[in-house]
Amino acid sequence: MSITSAMPTAKKRKTRTRTPRVSNRPAIIVSKMLPNLIDLLPGTESLVCPDCETWCPITGHDGHTPKLVPHHTNRARTPGRHRCIGSNRRVQIDWTIPQWQQHLADAIKETSSRRATNVLRKPKAAVAPAVTQITPRPLTPETARAAYRTHVKQCPARCTSPARCTERTRLAETVARLTRQEPRRQQVRAILARERARFDQAYAAQAAKERAGEWAKQAEAKVLRSALAKKAGTATEELNNTCRIHPADTVSEFRGPGLSLEPLRITA
Incomplete structure (x- = not known):
């Protein structure tokens, strides 16, 4: 008897966990990350995990030990789940919300100023003729x-x-x-x-x-x-050049003695 089991999938990440476990890896310092990879708004505290590069909630942000919640390396309900080594990693929040918003605004302003300029192609200079091709002006x-x-x-x-x-x-x-x-x-x-x-x-x-x-x-x-x-016939040409409306239950003048008017019968 064979037992088949479905492939495990990544679970939905919880915003709050009550596990007392803390990873022994170095803490993540918020000020050393890009401001667009962090979200410090109340109720949505999260950041991009440096290990799996996916958004992960921060639990315990209002306590003494903020840390990342346990999560998998893929998004929720993705087959082939694997526990990320960044789970329960401590987070050092050394920015306030106004400071983070100011850094985010500065980053957006700097990025918008890096727009590519229009490429102005230089006109191709005409090739100078050879000395033997130059015609001297008459004196x-x-x-x-x-x-x-x-x-x-x-x-x-x-x-x-x-x-x-x-x-x-x-x-x-x-x-x-x-x-x-x-x-x-x-x-x-x-x-x-x-x-x-x-x-x-x-x-x-x-x-x-x-x-x-x-x-x-x-x-x-x-x-x-x-x-x-x-030569083909004046009457035919005149009929071709004339647009007439035929009343109902009338026969068109385009007919000949050899044209069969009976429906086609198919024999087996």
Whole structure:
């Protein structure tokens, strides 16, 4: 004969116990715990057991030996109960209720100030092109003349005479050469602008021609669909496009001689 017993479960923790037993472990000092792990309000005195990390009532808080009530390591009615080693452990309450409430308010204020700030992502800087990919700006007579004036202003006293400064001589020759070549460059730029405008016009005309061809194909397809619909029968098309309300006990006009109007019979 086999005897089966249910698995023991954790019991509900009593708020007050009359056992004289006291644990020989060191007492729990309330001031060394976090204020949110303690509840010193009258009638609900409890704290989180340091051993099993569950809320446990404090008994004898109004006497000389406050201690934790005997409890299990799990919540009430949890299978696999086990007596916590923190049962009957003494509690040293060195805070008053106003002191505990003040410490709890300070902790809440400090925690609320630790909110995460919004992450401001830095914009990604564009990758600088390689030296071989840099296109130099074309040199014009105006920029060459400005460089010549800047050199004359910033050059030492020995640049008073063009013959004694090679840089001033080079800049003066560059200004003269660009001024002499500027009319030809203007002609080349005008030719390039005309060719660019002609290419844009040809591209726009080709696009308009292709668009007109697509519209013509769509119109032809529409006409072909209409012709095929006329061949199928004008009466059918008119009936399809007409919404009629059929009176009761009438037969629809969509019928044919080969359509059976009798109910389907299933034979075994």
